Amino acid sequence: MIFRLGNDCSFPNPSFAADDEHGLLAVGGDLSAKRLLTAYSQGIFPWYPYRFSEICWYCPKRRFVIFPREIHVSHSMRTLMRKECYHVTYNMAFEQVIHNCGIADERNVNKYAWLGPHIEEAFTRLYRLGFGFSTEVWEGTRLVGGLYGVVIGKVYMGESMFSLVPSASKLALISLANVLAETDGTLIDCQFETPHLKSMGGRFIPYEKFMGIMRDGFNH
Secondary structure (H helix, E strand, O other): OOEEOOOOOOOOOHHHOOOOOOOEEEEOOOOOHHHHHHHHOOOOEEOOOOOOOOOEEEOOOEEEEEOHHHOOOOHHHHHHHHHOOOEEEEOOOHHHHHHHHHHHHHHHHOOOOOOOHHHHHHHHHHHHOOOEEEEEEEEOOEEEEEEEEEEEOOEEEEEEEEEOOOOHHHHHHHHHHHHHHHOOOOEEEEEOOOHHHHOOOOEEEEHHHHHHHHHHHHOO
16 A cells, blocks of 8 residues: 655554565655654655656665674775775765765666755755765865765664765765764664675664664664
8 A cells, every 4th residue: 555645744654665675655745854854763765756746755674774883894995995095074065975976877867867956955954954964085176976864863874875986985885884883873774775785784674673773772
């Protein structure tokens, strides 16, 4: 059953999400900060082709996550990091990162492109409210990679990443995981499995465990 959202910011019980890998739960609504924060606090997130008007809301019953202390750093990445070719910053160029995530590799010309102007505007609002968080990778003064997401309690909800040079997004993710590990961050929610994320330590956990971690973060 797929629900249509009303004018308020409430969501149906996530247990009603589809049983497939994506977990479609509802359509409609808007991308207001209040609705987005209500969604993310329940493990629900928006994802929709920006050439269409309907926002789709998903809540997979198996969450693909990375525990910060379990991040896998390959030998080649350790070698790259020792060379210090790049430097990493945090929350210094959020708007540049999200824009590059949308256009990298010509993603924006894809029929099913989802990271368009409305998403950029909505998540930039969250950033200005203190909930958005970006990691930037620089080669000198040039932004060459990064990722952005939403922080709810002690959980980081990863949204998208990009690389303009080899391994820049991996460096961003490793750096983010290290920061989270040092600051009691408990989890990176990757939402869906990819070979890239799996190679870096990603694994599935049940939605119930995911929400238990979320609630524990709220209580501390």
